[in-house]
Amino acid sequence: MAMLLLAGGFFIGIHILISGTALRGVIVAAIGERPYQAVFSLLSIGGIVWLVRAYGAAAHEVIWVAPPAVQLAALALVFIGFLLVVIGLTTPTPTTVGAENLLQRREAVRGITRVSRHPFLCGVVLWALAHIAVNGDRASIVFFGSFFLLALIGPFLIDRKRRLQFGEDWQRFAEQTSIVPFAAILQGRNSFALAEIGLWRIALAVAVFAGFFYFHPALFGVGVI
Numbered sequence: 001m002a003m004l005l006l007a008g009g010f011f012i013g014i015h016i017l018i019s020g021t022a023l024r025g026v027i028v029a030a031i032g033e034r035p036y037q038a039v040f041s042l043l044s045i046g047g048i049v050w051l052v053r054a055y056g057a058a059a060h061e062v063i064w065v066a067p068p069a070v071q072l073a074a075l076a077l078v079f080i081g082f083l084l085v086v087i088g089l090t091t092p093t094p095t096t097v098g099a100e101n102l103l104q105r106r107e108a109v110r111g112i113t114r115v116s117r118h119p120f121l122c123g124v125v126l127w128a129l130a131h132i133a134v135n136g137d138r139a140s141i142v143f144f145g146s147f148f149l150l151a152l153i154g155p156f157l158i159d160r161k162r163r164l165q166f167g168e169d170w171q172r173f174a175e176q177t178s179i180v181p182f183a184a185i186l187q188g189r190n191s192f193a194l195a196e197i198g199l200w201r202i203a204l205a206v207a208v209f210a211g212f213f214y215f216h217p218a219l220f221g222v223g224v225i
Helices: 002-019 023-031 033-057 068-089 100-104 119-134 138-175 199-220
Strands: none
Touching: 002 023, 002 033, 002 138, 023 033, 033 138, 068 119, 068 199, 100 138, 119 138
C-alpha cells in the first residue's frame, strides 16, 4: 500500500506542482516548450505505469461490497464518462494543448465545449468515481482516487493558466462555457447543438465503450458488473 500511495502522490504531484504552477514556465524558458512537453509526457506515462504496477501488487482489503443497484448506476456513469472522454479527445478545443489559437475564433464555443469546456477530465471524474463505488477496497480507492482527484482539480489548474495567458479571449470563452457538464446551457449562457458534436463521435464513443465492456474480463481479470 505504501508504494501505491507513493505512486499516486507522484502522479498527482507532477501535475499540481510542475504543470499547475509557475515552475512550468521556468522549465519551458530553460529547455523550450516541445522538450518540456516530451519530458512531462514521459513522466506522466511513467507515473501511470507505476500506479498500475503498484495497484496490482497491493493487498486489496475490502471495505464495502457494492450492491447490484450501485453496480448498474456505476455502469451508466462509465458510459457517460466514455462519451465525454472520446468526444473530448476527438474535438479540438481551446483547453487542448496546441489548440489555444481557437480562442481567437468568433465561434470558439462549439460542439462538446457547449456541454463542458473540459469534457475529457469530466469523463475521467465519472469513470473514476464509478470504479471507486464498485471496488470497495483500499487499494482501489487509492488507485482510482488518484485519477479522480487529479481530474477534479485539473480544470481549475488549466483555467488559471489559460486566464493568465490569454486574458480577455479566455474570459469571453469561459463566460459562455462551464466546467460542470450542461451547467452553462442550463444557465442560458449557450445552447446545446447536437449537430456540432457529430454523430460519428457519439457512435465512436459507444463502440469504444462496447469494446471495453466486452473485453474487460480479458484485459483486467474482472467483469464489468
